[in-house]
C-alpha cells in the first residue's frame with residue numbers, strides 16, 4: 271500500500287522524552303512529508319536516536335504525540351523498517367538464515383533484491399552473522415530492512431561502519447529503492463557530505479530541540495551567505511543569514527553543509 275500524498279511519513283507534536291531528570295527530546299514538533307530521503311543531523315547526545323526510537327514505538331513519549339504513516343508507532347511493523355545504531359543481527363544465524371527469516375516474517379519480502387545485495391556485497395550465505403565484520407553486519411541488517419520493502423525506512427547512523435565505497439553503494443541503492451517504491455527514508459548521520467549528496471529533506475536537532483526542518487531546496491532558498499552582513503540582518507552564525515538572497519548585496523547562495531554547520535555552531539551563541 272502506498273500512503274496518500276498528504277499523510278506525513280512522520281509527524282510529532284510537542285514530543286518530549288525524559289530519562290529521569292534528563293530531557294532527551296524537548297517539545298519537538300515536526301511534519302515529514304512522504305517520499306523524502308530525510309537527513310537527521312545533530313551533535314552527540316542531541317536526541318536523534320531517541321526521536322527514531324519513539325518513531326519505531328521502542329520508546330514511549332513522556333508527553334506529546336508521534337505518528338508514523340498516520341498510525342501509532344509500533345502498530346504497523348510490516349510497513350516500517352528500522353535499523354538501530356548497533357545494527358543488530360542474530361549472531362548464531364547464518365546470512366542465508368537471516369534472509370529466510372525475513373521472507374517468513376514479511377509479506378512484501380523482496381527475495382531477489384536481498385539475494386542480489388548479498389551477492390554484490392560478497393557475503394558468504396553460510397557464514398554466521400556473529401563472525402561477520404562490523405561493516406558486514408551493518409550491511410546485512412540494512413539488506414534485511416530494505417528487502418522488507420517498507421514504506422518508511424528508519425536508519426540510525428546506517429553508514430557509520432561502512433568503508434567509503436560500500437557507503438557510496440549503499441546510499442545509491444537506498445535512494446533508488448526509495449524512489450522506486452515512493453517510500454520515505456529517515457537516516458541519522460554525522461557525515462554531512464553524505465547528507466548533502468542523498469537527502470532532500472533535513473532535520474537539525476541540537477540539545478533535544480528541532481533547530482531547522484524542511485525540504486532542502488526550500489531551506490537553501492530561505493538562507494544565503496554574506497561575508498559582511500548588513501546591519502539588522504538575521505544572522506544564523508558567521509556568514510550565514512536567514513532570508514532570501516537580495517540582488518546587489520554582494521551575497522551568494524549557501525551550501526547545505528555550511529547551513530547545517532551554522533545552525534550547529536549557533537547553539538552556543540548568545541541570543
Ligand SMILES: Nc1ncnc2c1ncn2[C@@H]1O[C@H](COP(=O)(O)OP(=O)(O)OP(=O)(O)O)[C@@H](O)[C@H]1O
Nearest residue numbers: 289292293294312313314315316317318319320321
Ligand atoms: N537510556 C538512557 N538513559 C538515560 N539517558 C539517556 C538514555 N538514552 C539516551 N539518554 C540521554 O538522552 C540524550 C539524547 O541521547 P540520544 O542517544 O538520543 O542522542 P543522539 O543524538 O542519538 O547521540 P549520538 O549522535 O551520540 O548517537 C543524551 O543526553 C543521552 O545521554
